[in-house]
Amino acid sequence: MTLRSSKSERAIILAPLGRDSQIALMMLNEAGYAGVVTRDLIGLCAELEQGAGLLLISSEALLGADMEPLFDLIEQQPAWSDLPIVLMTHRGGPEHSHGSKFGAQLGNVTFLERPFHPVTLISLVSTALRGRRRQYEARDRLVDLSQSELRLQTTLETLEQQVEERTAELRHNEEALRQSQKMEAVGQLTGGIAHDFNNMLTGIIGSLELLRRRLARGRTEDLDSLIDLGVTSANRAAGLTHRLLAFSRRQSLDSKPVEMNELVASMGELLHRSIDESIRLDMQLDKELWVAEADRNQLESALLNLVINARDAMPDGGKLVVRTHNQHLGRDFTDAHANLAPGDYVVLSVSDDGCGMPQSTINRAFDPFFTTKPIGQGTGLGLSMIYGFSKQSRGHVSIESEVDKGTTVRLYLPRFGGDLPLDSPTHISPTLFAQAGETVLIVEDDPAVRVLVSSVLSDLGYAFVEAADADGALPILDSTQRIDLMISDVGLPGMNGRQLAEIGRQYRPDLKVLFITGYAEHAAVRGGFLDPGMQMITKPFTFDLLTAKVREMIRV
CATH class of the missing domain: 3.40.50.2300 (Response regulator)
Structure with missing residues (x-):
């Protein structure tokens, strides 16, 4: 050197x-x-x-x-x-x-x-x-x-040996190039996260600081706008976290049977509002479509993202086609894609006749924070989120595009293979307030979250007991204390929340458990994580959702 x-x-x-x-x-x-x-x-x-x-x-x-x-x-x-x-x-x-x-x-x-x-x-x-x-x-x-x-x-007499050296050197250089590209992607990801989170934190911290100053001076007018600013920035940060988890295939998915035609049709009005009048939306839905297995909320988000991308690719108007169809994928297709098994898939595709993309852009389309849109008009996480969602759902996503002719994105989701659940009427509780004596055990290692949850439940009339970890919760569970519901973080220090629930049900076989999680790798697919009498919500959650879940689970 x-x-x-x-x-x-x-x-x-x-x-x-x-x-x-x-x-x-x-x-x-x-x-x-x-x-x-x-x-x-x-x-x-x-x-x-x-x-x-x-x-x-x-x-x-x-x-x-x-x-x-x-x-x-x-x-x-x-x-x-x-x-x-x-x-x-x-x-x-x-x-x-x-x-x-x-x-x-x-x-x-x-x-x-x-x-x-x-x-x-x-x-x-x-x-x-x-x-x-x-x-x-x-x-x-x-x-x-x-x-x-x-x-x-x-050195002609050592030609064969030198060719081998050259080959080995080229392989080393190729590996170095791959590592360089990997580090560049990490740098791009880090920079994008820092940029977006710094903007959002400025909105949160700034609005809280202004609230403190105004309250200290006795000014209580126009506080709602500052509160709205902080909440909006916090929700944007939560959305960014969820998109990052989607890309990394670490989000908590609630995979269930999905009638994709019904989902697309129900979003028709929203999709029409999301595009320009100069764009004609054509829905081509297969009447014999199989039932897919996916997280409905994530699928809705993926479809909306694809439609918005197609709209942006047609600034002068055009035709946008949303299509569903069945497809069997054989080994000749699945062997070329990691973690994709041969079998039946339900396909959702979105096509436009807009500007299209060159191959160099297609190669990077799923990279996080990569976008061809001007600064401030796109996070570069839409397609990366769809990519992560498809892979975590045991599916696949592909892009076909040609410059000046348009783009088609196809989302493949596995066909549901079980028995379809029977529709059951949902009971809407007339009130969220507690009945006399109803008690909740709150197990959360973050003191701020624990205080907020206990304050909300207390305002609604619930009695509660608190523990910072499983070691503090087990003596309560192994006592005569009334417990109608346990709310537990999944990622507790030491014994995790899921393990705590298993031991808790040895003491109390009918124990109902509501898990709350910011990120838990083993809880990524809820169907394999939750037993009957267990539900899960992800942080950050609204207190309306929390109290509704508490009321629903206690009343069942």
């Missing part, structure tokens, strides 16, 4: 206003990264000629500056080099649009909006330097490859 000086991995900083450059250098040094501050673009170019890991430039430094020397240096990079540049901007400012227009000429640019958290800056710098190191490794491998080829040309 060729030895590299520290200059080849340092950050060159150009932020001429105020103390921005010194603050950025201090942050980098505290994180263990070297850096140098330059006063102007000329100084930056001079330092760049001596070597750099990345450039950290404030967009105002580009206003009125002669960019040609920098463009020339970037253009003259060798083939293995793609110098990362972090451009610090202010959203909506004139320097933002000025910096954006140079994006194509600057090349490998990441925009960082100010103000930013130090963790965000260090995360971007770490990712950029990892990519830069891989570039140096690629350069070194190119040198090695050149030397190998020279040996092949000059």
